[in-house]
Amino acid sequence: STVHVKLATLAPKGSLYHRVLQQIGAAIQKSEGEGATVQIYTDGSQGGEADVVRRMRIGQLNAAMLSVVGLSEIEPTVSVLQKMPLLFRSTDEIDEVSKALLPQAEKNLLAKGYIAVQWSDAGWVRFFSKTPAATPADLKAGHMFVWSGDPDQVEIMKQLGYHPVVLETADLIPGLQTGLIDSAPLTPMWALATQADSSASYMVDVRWAPIFGAIVFTRAAWDAMSEATHAAVRAAAAQAGPELRAYAARADAEAIAAMEKRGLKITHPSAAQLRAWADFTQQLYPLIRGRTMPAATFDEALRIVNEYRARAPAAGGTR
Amino acid sequence: MTLPTPVLEGLAPAHAPRPAERLENAVLSGVLALMGVIPVVELLLRATTRGGIHGAAAIVQHLGLAVGMLGSAVAAREHRLLTMSALTGVLGERARRLAGLYANGIAVVVCAVLASAETRFVLAERGAGEVIAYGIPVWWFEALMPAGFALVGWRLLSRVAPALPARFAGLVGALALAFATSSAATLPGPVAWLLAALLALGALVGTPLFAVLAGTAALLFLHAGLPLAAIAVDHYRTVVNASLPAIPLYTLAGYVLAESAAPKRLIEVFDALFGGLRGGATLATVLVCTFFTSFTGASGATVLALGGLVMPLLLAHGYGARPALGLVTAAGLPGTILMPALPLLLYAIVAGVGIKQMFLAGLLPSCLMAAILILFGLRHEPPRRAAAARPDAKRARRALAGAAWELAVPAVALVALASGLATPVESAALTAAYVLIVATLIRRDLSARDLVRILPECGLVVGGILLVMGVALGLTDYLVDAQLPDQVVSWVQGTVTGRVGFLLALNVVLLAAGCLIEIYPAILVLAPLVTQLGAAYGVDPLHLGVVFLANMELGYLTPLVGLNLFFASYRFDKPIAEIFRAVLPLFVALGAGVLVITYLPSLSLALPRLVH
Ligand code: NA
Numbered sequence: 001s002t003v004h005v006k007l008a009t010l011a012p013k014g015s016l017y018h019r020v021l022q023q024i025g026a027a028i029q030k031s032e033g034e035g036a037t038v039q040i041y042t043d044g045s046q047g048g049e050a051d052v053v054r055r056m057r058i059g060q061l062n063a064a065m066l067s068v069v070g071l072s073e074i075e076p077t078v079s080v081l082q083k084m085p086l087l088f089r090s091t092d093e094i095d096e097v098s099k100a101l102l103p104q105a106e107k108n109l110l111a112k113g114y115i116a117v118q119w120s121d122a123g124w125v126r127f128f129s130k131t132p133a134a135t136p137a138d139l140k141a142g143h144m145f146v147w148s149g150d151p152d153q154v155e156i157m158k159q160l161g162y163h164p165v166v167l168e169t170a171d172l173i174p175g176l177q178t179g180l181i182d183s184a185p186l187t188p189m190w191a192l193a194t195q196a197d198s199s200a201s202y203m204v205d206v207r208w209a210p211i212f213g214a215i216v217f218t219r220a221a222w223d224a225m226s227e228a229t230h231a232a233v234r235a236a237a238a239q240a241g242p243e244l245r246a247y248a249a250r251a252d253a254e255a256i257a258a259m260e261k262r263g264l265k266i267t268h269p270s271a272a273q274l275r276a277w278a279d280f281t282q283q284l285y286p287l288i289r290g291r292t293m294p295a296a297t298f299d300e301a302l303r304i305v306n307e308y309r310a311r312a313p314a315a316g317g318t319r
Numbered sequence: 320m321t322l323p324t325p326v327l328e329g330l331a332p333a334h335a336p337r338p339a340e341r342l343e344n345a346v347l348s349g350v351l352a353l354m355g356v357i358p359v360v361e362l363l364l365r366a367t368t369r370g371g372i373h374g375a376a377a378i379v380q381h382l383g384l385a386v387g388m389l390g391s392a393v394a395a396r397e398h399r400l401l402t403m404s405a406l407t408g409v410l411g412e413r414a415r416r417l418a419g420l421y422a423n424g425i426a427v428v429v430c431a432v433l434a435s436a437e438t439r440f441v442l443a444e445r446g447a448g449e450v451i452a453y454g455i456p457v458w459w460f461e462a463l464m465p466a467g468f469a470l471v472g473w474r475l476l477s478r479v480a481p482a483l484p485a486r487f488a489g490l491v492g493a494l495a496l497a498f499a500t501s502s503a504a505t506l507p508g509p510v511a512w513l514l515a516a517l518l519a520l521g522a523l524v525g526t527p528l529f530a531v532l533a534g535t536a537a538l539l540f541l542h543a544g545l546p547l548a549a550i551a552v553d554h555y556r557t558v559v560n561a562s563l564p565a566i567p568l569y570t571l572a573g574y575v576l577a578e579s580a581a582p583k584r585l586i587e588v589f590d591a592l593f594g595g596l597r598g599g600a601t602l603a604t605v606l607v608c609t610f611f612t613s614f615t616g617a618s619g620a621t622v623l624a625l626g627g628l629v630m631p632l633l634l635a636h637g638y639g640a641r642p643a644l645g646l647v648t649a650a651g652l653p654g655t656i657l658m659p660a661l662p663l664l665l666y667a668i669v670a671g672v673g674i675k676q677m678f679l680a681g682l683l684p685s686c687l688m689a690a691i692l693i694l695f696g697l698r699h700e701p702p703r704r705a706a707a708a709r710p711d712a713k714r715a716r717r718a719l720a721g722a723a724w725e726l727a728v729p730a731v732a733l734v735a736l737a738s739g740l741a742t743p744v745e746s747a748a749l750t751a752a753y754v755l756i757v758a759t760l761i762r763r764d765l766s767a768r769d770l771v772r773i774l775p776e777c778g779l780v781v782g783g784i785l786l787v788m789g790v791a792l793g794l795t796d797y798l799v800d801a802q803l804p805d806q807v808v809s810w811v812q813g814t815v816t817g818r819v820g821f822l823l824a825l826n827v828v829l830l831a832a833g834c835l836i837e838i839y840p841a842i843l844v845l846a847p848l849v850t851q852l853g854a855a856y857g858v859d860p861l862h863l864g865v866v867f868l869a870n871m872e873l874g875y876l877t878p879l880v881g882l883n884l885f886f887a888s889y890r891f892d893k894p895i896a897e898i899f900r901a902v903l904p905l906f907v908a909l910g911a912g913v914l915v916i917t918y919l920p921s922l923s924l925a926l927p928r929l930v931h
């Protein structure tokens with residue numbers, strides 16, 4: 001067989017994400033038979049998402065599990081699914097937007113030489129801070145973490161009157177400890193694992209943005225596989241989908257509960273405070289539209305969410 | 320690895336720079352200066368207003384790439400690329416010339432292969448259309464990588480083939496070879512082994528270290544049928560790492576300090592304060608040398624810069640020649656793990672731990688090493704000095720006042736970091752700016768003309784190190800790609816049981832490694848693997864880092880390759896064997912210190928935990 005898949009992920013060895021990738025790998029090997037190989041690189045051993053995309057460009061890797069951070073380097077329109085803060089209130093709303101936008105995004109990806117299977121969300125980013133914060137304005141006084149791989153974000157936060165500090169991920173926790181930064185948008189799972197909550201012990205219960213991603217293959221790797229294998233890969237991925245989504249929701253809740261037990265204080269904004277977050281998007285969106293994501297996709301996503309809310313006003317829900 | 324120190328070479332600059340060279344130096348200096356200015360301005364703007372420089376961090380990171388490649392080209396021009404070999408010293412004139420031709424010839428071939436592989440990377444990146452800021456495409460900076468290798472290769476070729484026709488013939492040959500590697504399928508085993516043997520021979524006779532590492536990586540990639548452009552991905556991601564700009568900036572601060580009159584003033588302070596006390600001369604020697612090493616990151620260079628000042632001090636206080644020699648040779652060692660030493664920074668970057676935490680972790684172990692050196696000095700101080708001159712309060716006050724600006728340097732770095740005012744890179748830039756302003760505007764130790772010499776020199780040294788770093792990660796990447804670390808980890812786990820067993824094995828292996836390789840290649844090549852192993856045995860990464868560095872710093876004092884032995888031999892004009900005899904008791908005592916650091920994790924972890 002000429003099928004040699006080399007697939008990278010940031011997910012840890014032994015995690016559910018790794019197990020799903022192993023199932024897909026097993027499906028490939030079973031379908032392609034003798035000689036087909038699938039190597040899975042976990043824990044970011046091939047570098048961050050930008051590095052992984054670079055390795056796919058030159059053909060060193062030919063598959064990866066990527067979030068929008070890496071995917072948007074290939075196809076910018078997917079940015080709305082992760083890089084548009086406060087757009088989504090529930091996974092139902094993510095579904096609405098992804099249902100409408102992903103077919104075109106997949107076509108664009110294909111034109112650029114990539115095949116995407118199994119889009120999925122993987123939990124929500126929330127703001128952790130050293131002092132209580134119920135509204136965006138409460139985060140203004142202190143310094144806010146911005147990841148060094150995202151220069152646009154720095155500029156946007158500055159324009160909004162915030163004090164962003166650009167750091168590498170490794171310097172985030174020490175930065176919180178010395179007070180170089182006072183707040184950071186984090187996923188609860190990451191915060192739990194790194195004990196970020198021991199120095200930033202307040203979390204505001206607002207879903208800032210989802211983590212959204214997919215498994216992608218380079219076209220060269222995909223075309224080397226048979227039609228039967230394509231079907232087997234899609235079937236294995238589709239089977240894992242509900243499991244991944246259920247896991248994301250559960251893991252978020254469990255991480256928050258575990259941190260609350262060891263002293264994390266959760267701020268639940270009042271209705272008025274929630275309106276402050278909505279008002280914040282009015283300032284933010286003009287700055288990101290056409291800059292961190294294409295204007296047309298931006299407008300489309302906003303329209304879909306607004307229509308969905310008009311149709312089902314109670315859907316600010318819990319899922 | 321021999322550090323490219325001008326004092327050792329004794330020939331920098333060998334000739335007055337030509338106009339083209341002067342322009343090259345000026346560009347390198349300008350980029351380096353810009354790397355220092357941007358973070359300081361950003362820091363000031365953030366502290367005072369809500370503004371800032373758009374894309375400041377990304378720009379500084381990519382300027383680091385530019386400094387790396389420009390510095391490499393200048394290092395190649397000045398014959399100052401890092402090499403691993405000390406063997407050519409024993410060869411005769413004719414043999415040495417042949418060895419030089421062979422060594423550089425190998426490097427030219429590697430440069431051609433790298434330039435072509437990195438060009439393919441840049442072409443792939445160009446299509447992706449990423450932008451740094453102000454509409455400047457990322458690939459413009461990425462293109463400096465193959466361009467830099469081409470220039471380095473051309474300069475090495477000019478040494479192999481000084482006549483222009485021969486040089487062009489060499490160029491055509493190198494290009495043909497580069498093309499062949501880009502179209503070749505998999506390199507068969509026997510051919511790979513033959514080429515590896517040629518490369519190993521080159522390493523022995525002085526092929527630059529970057530070419531040895533990159534050549535090895537290229538052979539492994541070709542043998543495994545992997546694209547060579549992967550080396551470029553790793554080169555790029557290493558040199559634009561967000562923490563990396565701290566390296567050129569602290570190096571700059573160290574160079575400016577060493578070239579100014581700061582060493583003299585500091586020795587006067589410590590001699591005035593402690594010189595009259597028992598052990599005072601030792602204390603002054605150890606503190607000044609440690610302080611300096613923490614900035615230059617090279618305790619060997621400290622021997623050169625300060626040896627001539629502290630040796631007479633020790634002798635004047637009645638020390639025997641041999642203990643004094645031992646003390647001067649080893650006195651800078653604690654500085655290797657004292658912030659903001661380069662080895663600490665490098666390890667933090669390679670192992671992916673926070674720089675600040677790494678700084679804190681090294682603090683107490685560094686004090687332990689310094690205490691061992693001071694106790695050694697006390698033991699060898701002649702008893703008749705015990706009741707010597709009373710402390711001269713007036714002289715001490717005068718010396719303190721006279722060195723106030725220099726004494727404040729560590730405080731600048733520390734306060735900026737610990738107060739939460741600055742990121743690690745900004746703190747490095749602030750330190751460099753402070754040192755520069757003190758040395759030029761306040762003290763007037765250095766003139767503009769001195770800076771014209773010092774800035775390119777610093778860029779050259781940084782370029783040499785970044786070049787090796789960039790390609791060393793390519794080698795590591797092969798190991799990751801082949802999933803070898805996993806295999807080594809499971810093999811070690813099956814062979815060595817328990818954390819104590821692992822740490823003991825680590826001590827032994829690193830001590831052996833320290834005889835052969837210096838601390839920087841060790842960090843770049845061994846640290847990624849050691850990090851994985853440490854995680855498997857549940858060793859705290861900060862503790863592991865300190866153990867690694869403390870262990871490797873002993874290597875400065877051991878044959879075969881022991882930088883401090885070499886530098887002391889050069890500085891005091893004594894055979895290496897004699898220096899080694901002088902330093903041996905200290906080596907044993909410091910070795911005991913390394914064991915304490917290894918088996919007493921709280922020494923490394925207490926401070927990071929306290930701050931947590
Ligand atoms: Na040298």
Ligand code: NA
Pocket residue numbers: 833834835836873874875876877878879880881882
């Ligand atoms: Na050594």
